[in-house]
Structures are given as structure tokens and as C-alpha cells.
Amino acid sequence: MKQYTYFPGCSSNSSAKALGMSVKAIEKPLDIELIELEDWTCCGSTPYGSLNEDESLLVAARNLALAEKKGLDLVTPCSSCFVVLNKANLHLKEHEKFKSKVNQALAAAGLEFQGKINVRLLPEVIFHDITPEGLARKVTRNLNGLKVASYYGCQMVRPYGFDNPESPTSLDKIVESIGGTAVPFQYKNRCCGGSLIIPEENAALNLMRKILANTLENGAECLITPCPLCQMNLDAYRIKVNGKFGTNFDIPVLFVSQLIGLALGIDAMSLGLKTNIVSPAKVIEKVNSAKVTVQSNP
Amino acid sequence: MSATVSFLDEVAATPGGSQIRSCIQCGVCTGTCPMAGEMEYPPRKIIAMIRAGMREEVLSSNSMWHCLSCYMCYERCPRGVKPTEIAHALESLAIKYGYRTKGTTNPIMYRNFVASIKSYGRVHEFGTMIKYYMVTNPIVAIKMLPVAAKLLLHGRLHIMPESTKGKSDLAKITAKFREIRG
Numbered sequence: 001m002k003q004y005t006y007f008p009g010c011s012s013n014s015s016a017k018a019l020g021m022s023v024k025a026i027e028k029p030l031d032i033e034l035i036e037l038e039d040w041t042c043c044g045s046t047p048y049g050s051l052n053e054d055e056s057l058l059v060a061a062r063n064l065a066l067a068e069k070k071g072l073d074l075v076t077p078c079s080s081c082f083v084v085l086n087k088a089n090l091h092l093k094e095h096e097k098f099k100s101k102v103n104q105a106l107a108a109a110g111l112e113f114q115g116k117i118n119v120r121l122l123p124e125v126i127f128h129d130i131t132p133e134g135l136a137r138k139v140t141r142n143l144n145g146l147k148v149a150s151y152y153g154c155q156m157v158r159p160y161g162f163d164n165p166e167s168p169t170s171l172d173k174i175v176e177s178i179g180g181t182a183v184p185f186q187y188k189n190r191c192c193g194g195s196l197i198i199p200e201e202n203a204a205l206n207l208m209r210k211i212l213a214n215t216l217e218n219g220a221e222c223l224i225t226p227c228p229l230c231q232m233n234l235d236a237y238r239i240k241v242n243g244k245f246g247t248n249f250d251i252p253v254l255f256v257s258q259l260i261g262l263a264l265g266i267d268a269m270s271l272g273l274k275t276n277i278v279s280p281a282k283v284i285e286k287v288n289s290a291k292v293t294v295q296s297n298p
Numbered sequence: 299m300s301a302t303v304s305f306l307d308e309v310a311a312t313p314g315g316s317q318i319r320s321c322i323q324c325g326v327c328t329g330t331c332p333m334a335g336e337m338e339y340p341p342r343k344i345i346a347m348i349r350a351g352m353r354e355e356v357l358s359s360n361s362m363w364h365c366l367s368c369y370m371c372y373e374r375c376p377r378g379v380k381p382t383e384i385a386h387a388l389e390s391l392a393i394k395y396g397y398r399t400k401g402t403t404n405p406i407m408y409r410n411f412v413a414s415i416k417s418y419g420r421v422h423e424f425g426t427m428i429k430y431y432m433v434t435n436p437i438v439a440i441k442m443l444p445v446a447a448k449l450l451l452h453g454r455l456h457i458m459p460e461s462t463k464g465k466s467d468l469a470k471i472t473a474k475f476r477e478i479r480g
Contacts, residue, residue: 010420010421010423011421011423013456013460014423014424014454014455014456014460015423015449015454015455016454017453017454039462039463039464039467040462040464041415041419041420041462041464041465041467041468042415042419042420042421044415045411045421046367046386046408047407047408047409047411047412048411048412048415049386049390050362050363050386050389050390050393050408051389051390051393051405051408051409051412052390052393052394052412053312053313053386053387053389053390054313054390054475054479055472055475055476057313058471058472058475059415059468059471059472062464062467062468062471083367083369091313095313101475101478101479102475104474104475104478105471105472105474105475105478106471107474108470108471108473108474109467109470109471111467111471154366154367154368154369154370155367155368155369158368158369158370158372158373159369159372159373159382165369165373166373190332190368191332191366191368191370193366194366194367194368195407196333196364196366196404198407198427198430199363199402199403199404199406199407199434200333200336200364200402200404203332203333203336203364207332236445236448236449236454237445239444239445239448240444240445274452274453275452275453275454276452277448277449277452
């Protein structure tokens with residue numbers, strides 16, 4: 001069983017509770033162990049880097065230094081944590097002088113950054129370490145041809161992603177490997193508006209409208225995303241999109257880990273599907289009507 | 299930074315700013331940016347203004363505060379300029395020198411977010427939002443009720459913050475860092 005250090009990120013326990021729940025639910029069936037980083041603090045996210053860029057690198061470095069004690073790759077399910085921790089990791093490795101200042105500060109908490117570990121995003125771990133083929137062998141209830149629009153968003157693929165930043169395909173391959181149908185989706189790597197939904201609501205709602213409209217044009221039955229903020233916007237703020245534009249978007253927005261969990265035969269409750277605001281009932285029904293397959297491989 | 303250091307040098311010395319001199323003003327960044335239409339000066343223009351030394355105009359503008367961090371311009375720039383990181387650098391400089399930014403309330407949200415990290419070690423989303431609306435416009439908070447109610451009903455809004463003992467580490471290392479940086 002391959003082991004990783006796990007960095008859940010702040011939202012995995014609150015606004016994106018289903019992300020945290022579903023990741024922990026699929027861990028055993030996927031034959032991986034995610035050991036939560038002890039005493040982790042917020043990665044800093046975009047706001048810290050915007051108010052005090054240098055200090056934000058230090059805040060991220062504390063988590064990296066903690067993870068280095070174990071030496072395992074640091075895996076997060078959150079696209080923003082992924083970018084922020086990766087940025088700090090790479091910047092410190094390349095800037096010796098800045099690194100020594102950061103280390104002087106970290107020493108006040110008995111820590112040191114050495115640059116020994118990699119920061120990875122969970123869907124990348126699933127794609128490379130488990131692989132779509134390996135995933136296919138673990139499926140117990142295939143998705144029954146469910147039409148899925150894979151929404152990669154921004155920070156899974158840019159600037160540190162493993163996939164093509166303009167036309168990513170990894171999530172589509174994951175969907176196909178578990179028995180779903182990946183539908184074409186031109187807006188799959190466009191921004192949903194991110195946290196600007198708060199200070200610049202009108203502009204952000206318009207970005208969401210375009211994404212949601214595009215899923216309908218392509219006949220998708222559900223949308224998946226790895227990112228807690230994208231999920232929140234497209235699931236919860238969809239109410240405001242419909243109110244503003246007179247639309248009637250009601251496509252369920254699942255986390256990648258929730259969809260994989262369904263294909264692994266995990267119950268809806270454990271996957272946090274009750275916390276999705278647009279009801280995923282039709283998705284669950286369609287998957288449940290699939291023939292239960294016996295695992296071909298031990 | 300001393301007065302002899304130009305604005306361009308100052309931006310070039312930030313974590314993502316080193317390639318700013320390579321810009322050829324092709325405008326791919328502006329053509330790509332989903333928020334260009336909302337900015338006082340879109341990305342290509344901001345870079346030109348930095349290079350022209352227009353410090354006051356740049357640092358008091360709303361442009362960088364409208365950056366979504368979608369990294370599309372970063373990815374497409376043919377010269378590796380990293381406009382996304384330059385936006386973050388400009389935000390940090392505007393805060394450092396106490397510029398009052400007109401035409402955006404984003405700095406208020408960011409401040410609440412960072413204050414939450416400092417208080418608890420992790421972000422308390424609900425508290426951050428409440429504070430934001432109280433400071434900016436409490437009336438708008440009422441319009442948020444339908445979204446907030448849905449989140450609450452689905453167990454996604456935690457009223458009370460979660461604290462971690464790592465917050466005392468954060469206080470120690472950031473204090474030490476400020477001391478070193480002077």
C-alpha cells in the first residue's frame with residue numbers, strides 16, 4: 001500500500017466537507033494510505049500571497065517543513081493548496097538567500113525547510129500512481145454510461161499541472177475508465193470566478209453562467225471538479241446565476257472523488273453526497289441501476 | 299526600499315517579477331484575461347506602466363485586485379513574464395506602502411481571510427464573510443441569505459471556528475521573519 005502525507009486544506013472540513021469525506025472514503029478501496037499532516041495550518045491561499053507575498057511563502061514553508069519530517073510526498077485534494085504549496089516549494093529550492101531567511105524564521109518553531117518532498121494534487125496521484133487502467137480494475141459498479149463534463153478549472157492545470165493547460169484530458173480518461181462517458185466541454189479549463197464571487201459578484205456570476213450553459217449544450221448529466229471553490233461556486237452560487245440571468249441550471253456538481261467513490265460502490269452518505277446543494281439523486285439512481293461487477297483482480 | 303531603486307527594479311525583485319523586462323507588449327495577457335474589462339488598466343497596459351515608472355497610478359489602481367489567479371496569461375505569455383505573479387506582487391506592494399485602492403473591496407476580504415489564519419491557524423470561512431459584509435455593505439449580506447441558508451442546511455457552514463495549535467507556531471515564525479527582514 002503506497003503512503004502519502006495528506007494535506008486536506010481548510011475547506012475540506014467546512015464548505016467543501018464532501019471533498020474531505022469522499023477522499024477518506026475512497027482511500028482504502030484505492031489501496032493508498034493518506035496520513036494527515038499533523039498540526040497543519042492554512043496554506044495561505046491567494047489572499048496571504050496578495051497581502052504579503054514574502055511572508056506567505058514562509059507560512060506555506062511551515063507546512064512543507066512539517067511534511068519533510070516524514071519524507072513522503074505531500075498530497076492535497078485542493079487545487080489552491082496545490083498551487084500555493086508548490087509555488088513556495090519551488091521558489092525556496094531555487095532561491096538560496098531567501099531560503100536561509102525563511103529557515104532562520106522557521107527555527108523559532110524548531111523547523112527547517114530542505115526541499116526534500118514533492119507537492120502533488122490528488123487527481124494527479126490517481127492518474128499516475130493508480131492509473132485509469134488500475135482504477136478500471138477496482139470498479140465494482142460502473143457509471144453506466146453517465147455523461148460527465150469534467151471541469152478542471154484553473155489551478156489543477158495551471159501553472160504547475162501535469163496535464164495540458166489548454167486542453168486537459170486526464171479527468172476525462174478517469175471518467176471513461178470507471179464506465180462514464182466524457183462529454184466534450186469547451187469551458188473545462190476556464191475560470192469560474194474564484195473568490196471574486198464576493199467582491200466582484202456580477203463579473204463572477206457571468207463567468208459561471210458561461211460554464212453552466214456549456215455543460216447543457218453538451219448534454220452532460222453531471223459536472224465534476226477537483227476544486228472546493230469551483231464546486232462551491234457552481235453548486236451554491238448557481239442560485240444567484242439563475243436569479244440574475246433567468247436561467248434554470250440544475251446540473252449536479254460532484255467532486256472527482258465523489259464520482260470515483262460511486263464507481264467503487266461506496267454509499268452516498270459516506271461520500272458526502274447529502275451536502276451537495278443541487279441534488280445528485282439522478283446520478284446516484286443511474287449508477288445504482290448499473291450491473292454490479294465482480295472485481296476481476298484481487 | 300530606497301528612493302534610488304526604480305519602481306521597475308522593485309517589481310522585478312519580487313518572487314515572480316524577474317522576467318518583466320522581457321515583455322514585448324504583444325497583449326496576449328489582456329486578450330486572455332477574463333477580468334480585463336473590469337480593470338482600470340488591463341495586464342498589458344499595467345506592465346507598460348510599471349516600465350514607465352508610473353508608480354502612483356499602478357499601485358492605487360484596482361487592476362491587480364481583479365486578478366482571479368486563473369494563470370491563463372501566465373501560461374500563454376510567449377516571454378515567460380508571469381503576469382499573475384506580478385499582480386500578486388503589486389497587491390503586496392500596494393499594501394506595504396499603504397495605498398488606498400479605489401474601485402475594489404477585495405483587499406478587505408483578503409485582510410479578513412489572513413486575519414482568520416492568524417487567529418485560528420486555519421480559515422474560518424463564515425466569520426471571514428460576515429466581517430466582509432459588515433465592513434463593506436451589510437445590506438448586501440441580506441441578498442446572500444439564500445446561498446447561506448442552503449450551505450447551512452447542507453452542513454457546509456460552520457458557525458464556530460476551528461482552531462489549531464499550529465497558530466502559535468505561525469505567530470512565532472512570522473515575528474522572527476519580520477525581525478530578520480527589518
